[in-house]
Amino acid sequence: MDIIPISDQVRCMPPAGLNLYYPDGDGDAFWSEVRSGEEYTADLEEIRSEAERLLAVPAEALTYSLFSLFARQGTRLEYEREYFEKRRRLNTFAILSLLEPQSERYKAALLDAIWAICGEVTWCLPAHIGEDRPVKAAIDLFAAETGFTLAELRLLFGERLPQIVRTVIAELVDKRLFRPFLENGPYDWEEAEHNWSAVCAGSIGSAALLLLNEETDRERLERILERTQRCMEFYLRGFGDDGACLEGLGYWNYGFGYFVYYADLLYGRSGGTLDWFAGEKVRRIAGFQQKCFLGGKAVANFSDALPYASIHIGLSRYLAGKYAEVESPPLALRADFREDHCSRWAPALRNLLWRSRAGNPADFGSGDYALRDAGWLISRSVSENGVFGFAAKGGHNDEPHNHNDLGHFIMAGGGAFFLSDLGCGEYTKDYFGEGRYDYDCNGAQGHSVPIIDGKYQPAGRSRTATILDQSLSESEVRMSAELSAAYECKRLESLTRTWVWRKMAWPELELYDAYRFAAPPDRLTERFVSLLKPIKSEEAGVLLLRSDRALGVELHYDVRHLRAEVSERPFRNHFGENAFWYAIDFHVIEPKANEDVYFLFKFVHI
Template sequence: MKESGEKITKPLMEDAEITEISEAAETAEIPEIAEAVGRMSPAGLHFYYPEGDASRFWRKVRSSREYAADLAEIRSEGERIRGTTPPNLTYSLFSQFAKKGSRLEYERAYFERRRRLNTFAFLSLLEPECEDYHTELLDAIWEICSELTWCLPAHINPQRPVSETIDLFAAETGFTLAELRLLLGDRLPELLWTQLTELVCDRLLRPFLEKGPYEWEEAEHNWSAVCAGSIGSAALLLLDGNREREMLTRILEKTQRSMTYYLKGFGDDGACLEGLGYWNYGFGYFVYYADLLHKRSRGELNWFSQKKVKAIASFQQKCFLGGNAVVNFSDALPHGSVHIGLSRYIASKYESALSPPTRLRADYREDHCSRWAPALRNLLWRELAGDAQDWEPGDFMLEDAGWLISRMISQEGVFGFAAKGGHNDEPHNHNDLGQFMLAGGGEFFLSDLGCGEYTKDYFSTARYAYDCNGSQGHSVPIINGCLQAAGSGRTASILEYASSGMESLLTVELSEAYDCEGLHSFKRFWQWHKSELPSLVLKDEFSFANQPGSLVERFVTLIQPEELGEGRLSLSRSDLALELVYNHRQLEAEVTERSYRDHFGKDQVWYTLDFHVLQTERHLELSFLFQFIRL
């Protein structure tokens, strides 16, 4: 199989075009990048396979038990879609977002086309002798190349031509095609080779240099990492030779700048405020780019030497609360899996980054967006680090984020507790200061609803009317009729934190979260007791200038509560329950069944446990006990 540079008969851009772009690109000079580019060797299969031997690697994947589940999943998808017609990306589907604010109709068809591309690419690499698989792959590439745009409708701005727009998925698509160009080598017909090369240049590389700046270039969240990382990766794979070095240098300089902004979105604690799913996404594409940059520069350009990158790499192992239950503040899902390739790669880089249990490996079919880059590396990087039986117990105080996460293990099982401070202007923000969750046996008893269905309104001024985003959908009080307000000035202050083998304590001041006249102070205190069957004591202290008209303590669960008598409620799952004990002389309980649309557009039932203060006072102290018990 030939490597990338062997089939190109002319450079992607002529000298005059490169000079024009260089003059137009407004980026800071970074001499070390220019010097490193001058010493770079061409991209090749050795970036991906040991000794560049693709045949040996795919033979091992076919025969090794380590990959058996992956193969079964890929082949299952192949059987499902083989012989079917790819869905059309019609104008009617595309216009649904503008007309109704709905994203799912177009995105389902769009991502199904990516699933076809990925699946037949894997099958063709695994079984190169099968012409049917390769034909299906070439058709899938042709379909992708024929799309009017690689962007999603939700990311099209009327102020910018579609042809100049670069969003997450356009960038990912270009990176995918650039990578397939290298991996397929001379198995890719000249027409498709030329077409995908020119499209990546026209839709990503040229606009990135000529048509910016793009808003995401300075984003302190996943967009900068995914968009810039994908463009930088595509450039590293496509651009070679003396006449393209200036263009490659400019792209890498701009990518370097965007990656710096991405890292600015993290504190020194390495916490991803967007949650584990967006850590996999944004940090994943950061790593994929950093890996290719490190390899092509022969180690000269090394993002992995940065202290903050090392801290971010350890975030995943802190998020799991038992089983696949994960801390899901913000727009995150309550249950997660690991990208085994990404995880093993960073475990091979840092001793502090633990290799995850294989049982948490993401199924190939799990990613509804069908992203090629992580799917490929789940195979390529599988053996870079060993397996682990389970995550270790521990308390993790992420001070910059204001999160406390505790995972404990006893003879009764694995239990988890998490609480948050922070502020109400975070990426994918929820108004949720003081929110907390409890998990046992891999299931949630007190929950965070996480992310809802992404629509136009979901990211508009109506955002906090959605229960999963507003404080009404979180385990925080409603004070004198007031919900929490949004904004960077709505902050929580950590007053106390302590941890030992027996308990963890956290106290925060939350009055700044509420635009509530007369509220002087609201302190929330958690005491997590790590007994065989753990318990949590919650104490809230309120101070007002005048007697408030009302005060409601709210807790959120997906379990229908059962009354056990005065002052006691129970939340049961199988043989484990969480009992809630409260002062029934001070509080009146009210249980309400509600529903919301989850991230996949399905209606989900949830419950609010509201405790109305019977007699409000200027100074109030309320206390609750949450105790795990065996049934």
Template sequence: MNLQELLDIVQQMKPADLSLYYPQGDGAGFWAAARSAGALAQELDEIRAEAVRLDGQAIPELSYTLFSVFAETGSRLEYERVYFERRRRLNTYVLLALLAPEQAGIPEPLADILWAVCGEYTWCLPAHVPAQHDAADINRYIDLFSSETGFTLTEISLLLGERLPPLLRSRIRHEVELRIFRPFLEEGPYEWETARHNWAAVCAGSIGAAALLAVDDPDRLAGILLKTERAMGYYLEGFGDDGACLEGLGYWNYGFGYFTYYSDLLRSRSGGRLDWFRLEKVARIACFQQHCFIDGSLVANFSDSLPEVRVHTGLSHYLAGLLPEVERPPSALRAPYTEDHCSRWAPAVRNLLWSAGAPRADEAWRPASSYLPDAAWLVSRHVSEAGTFGFAAKGGHNAEPHNHNDLGQFILSGGGEVYAADLGSGEYTADYFGAGRYSYDCNGSQGHSVPVIDGRYQQAGLQFSATVLHAAASAEKDELTLELARAYGLAGLKALVRSLVWHKAGQPRLELTDSYRYEGSPASWTERFVTWRRPELLAPGAVLLPGSTGGGVEVTYDPQVVEPEITAHTYRDHFGRETLWHSLDFQVLQPGAEGELRFIFQFL
């Protein structure tokens, strides 16, 4: 779409008012009803409890010392904890004000945190601006969090309306113009405008959404929307036709969430003339969440993703109400108000707006197996009289967004416990996204259930890839066969075929076979399996991955071919906590020019 076509639509748009959020624009009626609606009682109790925690606390300061930590050490957590605590404070006091529509004005703590956020040196995180920059140019930088903040303040201003003091409303308009709209139009193009991952959706989506709420001049609004629409096109190019998000479910929640928040406002204001949800590909992306869950709150957490994910109920209900192929998630998977450590406003308020009155979902996901061919993911959720069991495995390549060197990686779970694990995302630091990325166990193949060959791990880059030889999903079994030789960059490795067969009996089992062909013989060959459980040697040919209350998974192997070795390791998880994991290594006793290594993982 060109600028003139977009301008024609913009000139006919409906007003940016409360009807974008509430039936007949009746915000007071909506929030009065929400207070007495049993369906939202738990969410509201969590918000009120957070207000009690905050009561009497001073607004934490974003000091120069905190801002400087990242440049000096590469650590992000010190500044970000305070930054996100301020956002939590903002969200909580705004939601409390909305829940009391009969009150005139706003309370002092809300006015003060709005003023404080408007006065921050930058809305960007230190990790996203150059360490050496001129303070006079600080507003030219736009990152995920600055764009989110612009959207947040603009939306709060619209929702609270005349209850906000005129000076606060004026300050918000001024700061959003200075930090978001003007640089977006005058300082770009920004690198994220053509990104094929979450940055395009979050940054452009937040700016486009804020513009839809606050920019009155049609020419200016059309100019912002033209850039936003182009960025959204690039974002969608990052998905294959299977709709899989290679960054994992957490980044689907994030990127596709902001894509949805923007697209909803665009669709509403344009009267449906601009509607991304008409695209079949967007509908397939919307279904990604229901494919990812394997066992309760456990997910296929490949890439920088957490092993357990709670759902954004607002986003989920909105998509299910719009697209019949989207399943509503079980209510038990609802993310509590305080779970988002980044304290993002847009999903927090929509968890209330879009969940009120939504139909109840089933108590659990239905059994399902999905093969996503573009991502080369096989994901299975098996339910039997013995309980729920999960299996996931992947191919792909080692240059994916938030890449891990993990071709052939698999996950096994049962009864809410993970037995073959993916470590997921570690603590984000400068080095984590720099030259040392693959020295971290959670990122390098040393921390994944894949072979170590001649002491060599998988390599990073697009050329280090897997080929899918066979993939199938049925009621009885799921199968994935991969050629992995190219993942290692070893001249002597001529073939490495990994076969994974998931037998879905009452107590399911996974059969894993690695067949290789080598020019000469490798000096060493290690079959590595990663687990949270501490493995126990049962007898020659059998190792137990124990469950916390009994049972578990028995791993059987040929003791004439391989010898087990158990090692404890630690890594720093996404929240900076030292976390224990175990490698169950099977050392091949006499590696030759050819070999077949077979293991059975049997649930007990």
């Protein structure tokens, strides 16, 4: 898609007003509807509960001791917990002040929250401040989000905010976002083909659309939007024509969410003349979320994504209202107000603002999706026994938020995982550094892929899976991938992995691996990953993975050919909690030059 021209449109833009947010610009009517609307009951209970919690404890300061921990020991969570808690205060008391404008208690708490954030030395996280750029010139995801948030609050509250607060917000956003963006760039993220370009540029562009309203601001607004539009073009380049987000569903919510928030404000302020939503690629990206769900909140969580996901109901319904093929998601999947540990204002507001844009189905139905550019195959099968899901991936080992996982796959049933992807681990300095693939959630050792001669898949763009077949039918889906390029093994001439997912009342998955070596390998191991501890069956050649939902998966294998071994492994999840996973290894007893290995995974009622 060509970069959208903006110069003529900027000159004709009216000032930003409440009509960008509310029908007819009537905020009082909207918030009255939220107060009385049955569909918002759970949201309001969550927000009010959070307010009581926050009012009962003092706000913590962002000290240098916390800030310096990342440089001293590489950990992020200590500082970020307090940083995001301050944003939680801001969000909570801002929404309640909109809902209950007569409350002096909420207003005072909101003003204190705004003032505290305005007083921060930097809005950037320690992990994102480098020595190559002074602090005053640094713009990261969270600095950009913070500026957008404050600009939005300034418009939504208008003169209900004291003039000094309105002035400080405008001055700080100019000082920390607009001037660095125009005077100190270009920034690395401006040409990033992942979430950074969308979030940073989208937030800066949105703040500019909200704050730069005077005739004397036109030239600056035009310059900012020209840069922002270019960033969005780079962001979209990160997607193939299939619309898949290689960073995972969480980063689709994040990056594409901020793309949409910006595109909506741009569309509104330009009177519809600047319309990113008309692009065919944007339409396809908008349909990605509904393809990822495998039943309940379980999702295909390849890359740095969480295994269970909620939906941003506002973003989701907005997109369903834009595009007929985008399904309006079930309200049961709605994210709790307290769920976003980063406490982002933009989605929190729009989860209320955009709630009623489309209908409310009971659940996502069956669906089969061959995402050919990403090399993913996803199937969600609904039968009288429940909802079952399967996902497998090809791709390459240099993707955004990359994991070394070519040939990896997932199985879920009844909203629980039987074969898992560990998803994103605890973010530390080393997690994004040289030690990235020592983390089991990132390295091939923590994925359901073969181990050849004791070696795992390495990282790199040349480590690529070639998709040979992706076929969908009413009774089954099938994918085959050539994986030999994923390994550093001179003897390996070919490795074809084939999955056949049969959509019966109790689904089954057949897995075939065909190895061709120039000479027999010394060792050959098939590894599967689960968070469930396998149980030996009384039947030879069967292991059982059992959930707490009267549901299990039988793993059938040939005991004459394979020796099973199970080991428990520790890891730290994304929230810094200790957890365990199980490596289910099948060692080929006598590897041959031509080696064919077969497994059958069967869902069963227990």
